[in-house]
Amino acid sequence: MSGERVCARLGVGADTDAESHQRFSSLLRAAADDHTRDRVTIADLRDTFQDTAFGALIFIFAVPNVLPVSILGVSAITGLPLVLLAYQIMCGGRVPWLPPWILKRSFSRTQFQRLIDRIEPGVIRLERYLRPRLHGLFHPLCERALGAICLVLAIILFLPIPLGNMLPGVALSLAGLALIERDGIALAVSVVTAVASVVVVSGAVYAMALAAFFVAHHALGF
Template identity: 30%
Template sequence: MAGEATDPEPEPPRGELGQLLARVQGAGRHAESVSLEAILDSLGQRSFAPFLLVAGLVTLAPLIGDIPGVPTLMAALVVLAAVQLLAGREHIWLPSWLLSRRVSRARFVAVVRWMQRPAHWIDRLLKPRLTWLTRPPAHLPVAVTCLLIALAMPPMEVVPFTANGAGLALTLFALALLAHDGLMALLGYFLTFGTLALVVIGLA
């Protein structure tokens, strides 16, 4: 059909992160632009970890994460998700104005392909360990820490490289929850407080 964008078949995914990226790349497959709602729907049930993964990878990625306003938009996503998780909601609700935000399919596919390069290496590192740092009620301090990251993200847009640190921290927490890998959570905590310290120094 005229006007539809098509993509070549992605390489077979080899691990959990690779499988997630393969599903994400299929979001809005026959449209010229991709909405946040389509991306989240491609990840299945709307739980906290996919929200963190989307926000973290988008903030971390080139072509999209460096666009002014994008880190703040991802911060709004994390704040809404974290507050609802802390309030005890099992399913995350987002307003339509946020779900309807779109990016061109060409740029979206380029970013996903960029993410696929290190995905296989990351999947080899992930495994269940220190699971007491990821299983309930340990997900609550993760949510609080992610909320702190999100609240600090708007000023990060004026402090070089700190938004990338925030994106990496969110990604580590998402991977920790998805793979029950407490080591990733520990790295996320260290990176969070290091990044927040840089923000304070940069704004002082």
């Protein structure tokens, strides 16, 4: 994946006709179908997306938590990178940094193709509605606020809360796409989803705490 392709997608040094720009789904597919390598590393993905790497990496780490049949413990694997990325956005970072041991993590090309096969139809459907708009919502201060929201979601996702990863995963995936496409409406939807996910997860934790207290009270006589 060359930098020229990414620039073409962003409209830098390329025809401004929207049809000539490669979209996120196209770049994901190209990475999955790249027969020049047997494995795809996180560093490869970061370098592929360049100026949109924050949004792309947030989406890539968040979306496995949204899949109906996620691998058990996937949030423990994806949560830490999401925490690091969100913290950097909150601090005004421009270039995403991840520890070398995360950047070196890799998928076999077959595994990555399977993941893309699962998420590509949904991404393509969403892309029909995504476009650059409401640019004021991407003011540096607004982006820092988004980073703080994503940090809260990433921490929730990272914690071992039963079924506590899906809604934060949805909100983070939407935030990633909003950052990639610079779509203010998608950004607003991601924030609303974030608030809803915090309320739902908080309610679930409160209910579990009450249930634990009830069991302890009646079984142990507390």
